[in-house]
Amino acid sequence: MRPAVALLLAASLALSACGAHVEDTAGPATTTVPRCGEQVAYRPPHRAVAYEGGSADKLFALGLTDRVRGYVMPPANPPVTESPWAAEYARVDMLSDDLLNRELVVDAGADLVVAGWRSGFSDERGITPALLDRLGIQSFMHAETCWNYPGFPRRTTPLEGLYEDMTRLGAIFGVPDRAAAVVAGMKRRVAAVEASAPTGGTPPPVFLYDSGTDRPATAANQVPPNDIIRIAGGRNILSDVDGRWTDVGWETVVQRRPEVIMVLDYGDRSAQQKIAFLRSHPALRSVPAVQRNRFFVLDYNEGISGPRNIDGLERFAAYMTDVPR
Structure with missing residues (x-):
């Protein structure tokens, strides 16, 4: 040849x-x-x-x-x-x-x-x-x-x-x-995370808070945080919503009782300011994540499609090992 x-x-x-x-x-x-x-x-x-x-x-x-x-x-x-x-x-x-x-x-x-x-x-x-x-x-x-x-x-x-x-x-x-x-x-x-993720019991429900006061912007099932939450052993409370970034009413968040709130860190308000807002929101007082102070900060570039998704997954998986199932 x-x-x-x-x-x-x-x-x-x-x-x-x-x-x-x-x-x-x-x-x-x-x-x-x-x-x-x-x-x-x-x-x-x-x-x-x-x-x-x-x-x-x-x-x-x-x-x-x-x-x-x-x-x-x-x-x-x-x-x-x-x-x-x-x-x-x-x-x-x-x-x-x-x-x-x-x-x-x-x-x-x-x-x-x-x-x-x-x-x-x-x-x-x-x-x-x-x-x-x-x-x-x-x-x-x-x-x-x-x-x-x-x-x-x-x-x-x-x-x-x-x-x-x-x-x-x-x-x-x-x-x-x-x-x-x-x-x-x-x-x-990713395989290493899957191998070490907790099994048994019910996966803890997780709510991603992006932004918003009247209605929270959040993650549905077609964006990376949905996979990050699932592979780390949790369940996105909006995993049944067919979409990417969306918004819901606060009443939906309350009804689905998240055990963890994942806060997307970007925008004019810092992650700590967003957490302070969520802690002070009257409607969220009964939410387990707020009562137990379970907030996880996800960097913006760990939440949009890119190589840093894997970094976010590893960090969130380590956090989830301390969350009861």
Whole structure:
């Protein structure tokens, strides 16, 4: 076999292993992977733009810093200096502290935008994968956000979506072996948590408090905290709600009697301010988590799709070992 043919065959086999294939075209090779439920052919990116920490962390964890043009980080997000990849953030440009928009990615000369559906991309903001396709700018969507993507929905559990994202990004950027190693490390850590999680009895109900005073914003079953709570041995009190981030009435929280309240740490109010509010809320006086002072703080970037989900899982699992079943 000629060396050139052998090299192409080896590359093709490596990509096939992660659900992608390379097409021989007149221009640069393209790699086809799913974007939600749609098969999309990607050219190798060199000027990627990431929206929020989860997107940037995925790229940095794969060693792709040199191919990241920059990131967009709304002000409610924790400082990037607190990230395990702080040194990588320092090597690329912060393009905006606002929401994602079309003008920004065009001005940046982006050749790939990494974000989620309704978590960066949205019709209301005027930046969607379909619009970027027409502009010749590629887009990648987090699998976790695909459950209601118009025209091409696809459902996956949030952590399985994280594994898929890392694998697909590895295929798109031509680093499938690196991605496989990263995913294998994540899976080993999750398996270790599963092996040590409490069994028997009834899983303690857990309420995630995001924000809100009149009605609390919280996590339904299509976001990473639902998996974090479940794998660590608890039960999200909104696991029966088919959705991502949602809101409920305080009466629902009271009726479902959470034993633990997980507080998402981001925004204008600190986690301790949120906890103080919950402790003082008259309607919550009968809630076991409030009576027993069981509050767990989850970092924002541990709660949105990204490599730090595993950090949050390990920390919450350690906390749950002291919660009776």
